Amino acid sequence: MLRPIFWPVIVPSLLFAVGVGATVPVLVLSALSLGASDALSSAVVSLMGAASLLFTVPVGILIDKIGDRKAMIFGTSAAVAITALLVLSLSGSVAKPLSLILYIVLLMLLAPVQDIWGLARQAVVAEKMPAVHMGRAMTALGGTQRVGNLIGPMISAMLLLWFPLWSVYIFSALCAVLAVIVLCVPALNRGFDAVPSQTTASTPVVNPAEGPAPSKLDVRWKAVLLAGVSVTILSLARAVQPMMIQLWGVHIHLHESGISLLVALGAALELVLMFPGGYIKDWLGRSAVLIVCLVIFGSGFLVMSVQPVLLWTILAVIVMAIGNGLGAGVNMTIGADLSPKVGRAKFLGIWAIFNNSGKLGGPALVAGLLAVATLPLALVSTGVLTIAGAAWMGLFASTVKLPKGVKERPAKRR
Numbered sequence: 171m172l173r174p175i176f177w178p179v180i181v182p183s184l185l186f187a188v189g190v191g192a193t194v195p196v197l198v199l200s201a202l203s204l205g206a207s208d209a210l211s212s213a214v215v216s217l218m219g220a221a222s223l224l225f226t227v228p229v230g231i232l233i234d235k236i237g238d239r240k241a242m243i244f245g246t247s248a249a250v251a252i253t254a255l256l257v258l259s260l261s262g263s264v265a266k267p268l269s270l271i272l273y274i275v276l277l278m279l280l281a282p283v284q285d286i287w288g289l290a291r292q293a294v295v296a297e298k299m300p301a302v303h304m305g306r307a308m309t310a311l312g313g314t315q316r317v318g319n320l321i322g323p324m325i326s327a328m329l330l331l332w333f334p335l336w337s338v339y340i341f342s343a344l345c346a347v348l349a350v351i352v353l354c355v356p357a358l359n360r361g362f363d364a365v366p367s368q369t370t371a372s373t374p375v376v377n378p379a380e381g382p383a384p385s386k387l388d389v390r391w392k393a394v395l396l397a398g399v400s401v402t403i404l405s406l407a408r409a410v411q412p413m414m415i416q417l418w419g420v421h422i423h424l425h426e427s428g429i430s431l432l433v434a435l436g437a438a439l440e441l442v443l444m445f446p447g448g449y450i451k452d453w454l455g456r457s458a459v460l461i462v463c464l465v466i467f468g469s470g471f472l473v474m475s476v477q478p479v480l481l482w483t484i485l486a487v488i489v490m491a492i493g494n495g496l497g498a499g500v501n502m503t504i505g506a507d508l509s510p511k512v513g514r515a516k517f518l519g520i521w522a523i524f525n526n527s528g529k530l531g532g533p534a535l536v537a538g539l540l541a542v543a544t545l546p547l548a549l550v551s552t553g554v555l556t557i558a559g560a561a562w563m564g565l566f567a568s569t570v571k572l573p574k575g576v577k578e579r580p581a582k583r584r
Contacts, residue, residue, distance in 0.1 A: 174298055175307065178239075179291050182349035183314040186246060186287055189253075189345030191315075191322020196330075196338050197277070200260055203335055204270040214274060218281040219530040225282035226526055230289055230519015238294040238515060239353070245286030246350045252280050253343040260336040289522060293515040296506035301573055305451030305459075305503050312499030313444045320437045387517050388510045396566040397508065398524040400460055401501045403559030405528025407467050410536055410552055411436075411490055414471065415483075421545055422478045432483065436491040443495025450496065455574035456504050457567040461560045463497030466490075468556030475549035501525055507572050 197218075201211035233241040258264065259272040291311060299307040326338045412433060419429035451459045470490030476482050505521040539548040563570075 175295055175310075177352060179294055180310060180314060182242070182246070182352045183287075183291055183311060184317060185345045185349040185352070186249070187314045187318025188322045188325070189249075189318075189342035189349075190284060191318035191320070192326040192329075192338050192345075193322075193342050194319070195323045195326055196335060200256075200335055201270070201273065203260065204273055205266050206270055214277060216530070216533065217274065218277050219526065219533075221278040222281040222285055223523065223526040223530055226285060226522045227519045229282055229285045230516045230522070233286065233290050233293060233515035233519070234513055238290045238297070241286055241290035241515075242294070243350060243353050245283050245290060246346050246353065248283045249280065249287070250343050250346045250350070252276050252283060253339050253346065256280075256339045257336045257343070260339065261334075285522065285526075289515060289518050292502050292505065293509075293518055295502075296509055296514055296518070301507070302452065304506055304573075305456070305499070306448035308503040308506060309444050309448030309451065309499035312502060313441065316437065316441050316444060316498065320434070320441060387513045389517055390508065390571075393570040394508055394521070397504055397563070397570045397572070398521070400464065400559045400563040401504065402524045402528045402531075403556060403562075404460070404464060404467070404497065404501060405525045406532040406535065407464075407471075407528075407552065407556045407559075408494060409529045409532030411494070413533060413536055414474065414549060414552065415487060417540075417545055418474055418478075418483060418549070422480065422483060424480065424483075432487050435484075436487045436494075439488060439491035440495035440498065443492060444498035447496040447498050447500075451500060451503055456500060456507060456572040457563055457570065457574075459497060460500050460504070461563050461567075463493050463500060464556050464560035464563070466493030466496070468553045468560070469493070471549045471553030471556065475546045475553070478546075504572060 197215060198211045201214050206214070236244070256273065256276050259269045259276065262269075264272060292308075295307050295311055296304070325341065329337045329341060415432055415436070416429055419432060424432075447459070467490055470486050470488075470493060473489050474483060474486030501524075505518055508521070509517045536548055536552070539551055543551075
């Protein structure tokens with residue numbers, strides 16, 4: 171089922187994700203090494219999220235104009251160039267005040283470049299895969315990010331045992347170079363190009379009297395907005411999860427290595443559960459999986475707040491990982507389901523606003539709660555909000571009308 175997209179999408183996505191995952195643990199450390207304060211170093215990640223949100227729609231328009239494959243190659247090549255400049259800023263070749271400014275600007279450029287890659291690969295899969303396989307295909311795509319989040323930090327930790335901080339960025343650039351090579355090798359993409367595009371087969375012919383191709387997308391915007399609320403809450407919970415594990419670990423006086431093991435435990439469980447999650451999305455339907463994902467995920471935050479002891483913390487991490495793992499790729503799958511056949515990449519750029527809003531809003535919400543309340547209350551509030559996202563989707567599932575699963579298809583043929 172994944173054969174048509176294995177080499178042209180899955181493999182380069184995995185390489186790109188490992189490279190990005192390797193840099194995540196050193197983003198703040200790099201800013202500190204250049205003389206940034208703790209507050210500014212922490213704000214660097216938020217600035218990346220803001221840049222990503224700001225450029226989400228323009229990125230979708232760009233992909234729609236130049237094409238998915240060209241956008242993937244352009245995005246990966248730009249990531250290589252930006253990462254090379256990051257190495258320059260960290261290696262001492264630039265004076266420190268200027269190097270810090272250069273570092274922050276480059277990271278803000280890197281965020282939309284990574285979005286180009288992400289949206290283009292999502293558009294490619296949405297065009298090439300039939301609806302009956304869409305859930306598994308998008309789950310495999312989302313799984314590459316989870317593999318990158320697990321393998322990347324492990325590789326960066328090994329590199330930092332022997333090499334300076336900027337060596338991690340060199341490794342990230344090499345991963346991006348390999349991804350470009352895979353994308354550009356004709357022999358690896360031959361089978362992919364032979365698969366007819368769903369968009370091409372159904373693209374309407376525009377009447378010259380009607381002017382150029384319409385920029386208005388043929389989309390059920392009410393369904394998009396209703397589903398987008400739950401997807402935003404899911405993204406918010408995903409952004410908050412690692413922060414909460416770290417903060418709660420400190421709260422119960424757990425050693426740094428123990429906190430790292432908890433994060434790794436959750437990532438490993440999510441990676442295992444994403445495979446059955448893909449089948450469930452195609453079998454039970456997208457709305458049902460999103461609801462189950464949000465309920466279990468939110469319950470994990472509530473479990474963590476019950477008692478400040480290690481056993482409950484481990485149980486909470488497991489519960490959160492089960493919910494998040496089963497929902498791997500669900501936001502991309504729903505985006506593909508709701509996307510139009512004409513202007514798909516442009517729409518996916520708009521759809522990504524919901525995901526990026528959660529990424530930006532999650533840490534801000536936690537920071538605000540911690541400023542006026544306690545950590546247990548922040549956990550409970552996050553859990554309740556996540557479960558409320560499930561209730562919202564359950565309430566409007568009949569209006570959104572997402573695919574309900576392959577088990578209904580045989581009945582439709584009779």
